[in-house]
Each structure stands twice: as C-alpha cells, then as structure tokens.
Amino acid sequence: MSASPHKLRLTLGLGFLAFIIAGSLLLLAWLRQREREESNHLFQALAQADAEFVRRMNLPRSGKLAQDLEQLLGMQIEFRPAGTAPANTEDRLTIRLDEKNDMIFTRTPVVSSLSLRDPATLNAFIAFWLISGLMGWLLVRERLKRAQSERLAMLGLVATSLAHDIKNPLASIQLHAQLMTPQNEEDAQAIKLIENESEVIAGLVNQWLHLANPLPPKLTKLDLTDCIRGVARNIEAQARHAGVEVEINLPSPIWIMGDSQRLAQAVRNLMINAIQAMPRGGRLIVSGQPAESGFELRFADSGTGFSELALAQGTELFFTEKEGGMGVGLNIVSSIITAHGGTLKLQNDPKGGAVIIVLLPLLPA
Incomplete structure (x- = not known):
C-alpha cells in the first residue's frame, strides 16, 4: 500500500x-x-x-x-x-x-572572498533557491497527483466490484421489506429499520461510486432544512445507541438548488462523523443563519475537537486519524459542497468540540 x-x-x-x-x-x-x-x-x-x-x-x-x-x-x-x-x-x-x-x-595565495554580503553571490544563491523551490513544488505536486490518481484508479475497480456484488441482493432486501405486511407496531418498526439501513448501505455504495467517478449534481429546488431533518430521522437509532442527542435549530424552509441525494449523503457523513467523535455520548447541534453569500450551516459536537493536523488536512483524500477509518468521508463532503457552489470549513469551538461550517448559496428571494 x-x-x-x-x-x-x-x-x-x-x-x-x-x-x-x-x-x-x-x-x-x-x-x-x-x-x-x-x-x-x-x-x-x-x-x-x-x-x-x-x-x-x-x-x-x-x-x-x-x-x-x-x-x-x-x-x-x-x-x-x-x-x-x-x-x-x-x-x-x-x-x-x-x-x-x-x-x-x-603572488599571495588566493583566499576566497565569497560571502552572502556580496550582492553577486547573494543573487546567485537566491536565483538557485527560487528555481529549485519552483521545480520542487512542481515535482511534489505532480507526484501527489500521480499517487492520488493511482489510488482513485484502484478505488474505481473496488467500487465497481462492490456495487455489482451489493446492489443486487440489496435491491432484493428492499423489495421484500416493502412487500412485508406488519402484524403489529413492533413489526412495523422492524420493517422501517430494515428499509432505513438498506438506504444507508445504498448510500455507502453510491458514496464509493461517486468518489471513483464523480458526476455533476442533479439540481432541483429543495428545502435544506427538510433534507437535514430527514437524515437525522434515518440515523436516529444510531445516535440513540451512541448516547448522542441530535438537536436541529434551523428555520424552515431554506430554499436552495441542490441534489437531494448528494446533499443527504454529505449531511449524513457529517452527522455520523460527529456521533463517532463522541463515543461516550454528547450533543450534536445543527444550526444556521443567513450569510452574505448564502446560508451558513454549523455542525457542532461536544467531542474532543480536531487536531492541528486534521484542521489542515482533514478534507484530503485518504487522510484519517480514526482507527480503521478510510479517510474518504470529509473528502466526499467537500467535493459535494464544492459542486453545489459552496464551501466547507473545519474549526474548533473555544469551549470544546469540533465545528464544521458549510456555506451554500440560497435561491434568490
């Protein structure tokens, strides 16, 4: 590897x-x-x-x-x-x-008079350092691009194989869940859980396919608040099991042009990351307010916050500090938000916990 x-x-x-x-x-x-x-x-x-x-x-x-x-x-x-x-x-x-x-x-033996105080000598070294710096930057950038291309090519093969092997049985599970007739409330909850978890698996498969072959979003008019509340309902069981309270403080509606499936995928990644950052429980607050260039969403958790390295490189592909993590979640979120004309920013709350700020353009009033 x-x-x-x-x-x-x-x-x-x-x-x-x-x-x-x-x-x-x-x-x-x-x-x-x-x-x-x-x-x-x-x-x-x-x-x-x-x-x-x-x-x-x-x-x-x-x-x-x-x-x-x-x-x-x-x-x-x-x-x-x-x-x-x-x-x-x-x-x-x-x-x-x-x-x-x-x-x-x-003659007296020659003693070198070279010194960085000499303008000619200093200029020669400055020219060498500048040229070397430019060449080094270009080589490093090209090497990183090539390494990422190799990783993405490998990822594309894995994603395509996984999609083929998972989607067929997943479609069968979803179909049978829809055909089942609940006999009581407990059955209805079980069927709902199967449907929700099937959607999670489908989202993960689509996430890998998107990473291997990103396509432009299919933009439609949608309510961002409704999208976020829908994701919160789907992960409610996971949050409750982790002892995490999810609080959503958003006005409704927040009209934007977006791809509901891609945005739900991005929001789900952010919420799951926050829940995993609070293994002993805590609170995730999703809030927001209008900004000059759109609407600003804040995902704030009560975990330990980001490390300095994560603040600098957290959205890079394959960067992770999580044991067993793949380092793709935040990278996918960043690419989805960017494709919608928005921005993503990582920071820490001075009082504790991580904060992720998402800025998305609003529809004109």
Missing part, C-alpha cells in the same frame, strides 16, 4: 531539503572555482603584460626594478638567470625575458 499524502509530503520535503543543501554546496564550490579561475587569468595576464613592458623598454634586470614593480603590482618579483627558476605553480609564474634572464612573479 502506498504512503498516505502527508507522509508522502514529508518524504518528498526531506528529499527536497537534502537536494537544496547539496545543490547549495555544489553552487558554492562552482562559484569558488570560477573565482579562482578568474584570479589565475588576471594574475597571468598582469605578469605577461609586465614582462612585455620590461622587455620592450629594455629595463635593467636589477633588484631595485624588482622592488619598484613589487610596490606597483602588489606581488613579489624576482629576476634570475635563465633556466634557474623553480617550476610554475598556481601562485608562481616564470616568464623568459631573453636568453639570459627569467622574470619570476609570485
């Missing part, structure tokens, strides 16, 4: 940091080599020019002339009989003046 997105980011980030460090060291070495080459070229050119000057002017090859040239050029100069000078090095150069004399130039 491939690494999760945040682990992949960490791995790629560490690799990129190592690349930046290694690249900066190589750049520094290259700049120092260039500095040394330029210094050697200048040293040789200056020595050749000075020797040519002495030769053309036929100046005496004396110690005094050597001292005068040393003060002028800033390097040690010496005249020796031809053929007696030591071998050339990076800091010492011997030039034949005539058949009898050599002229020896010796």
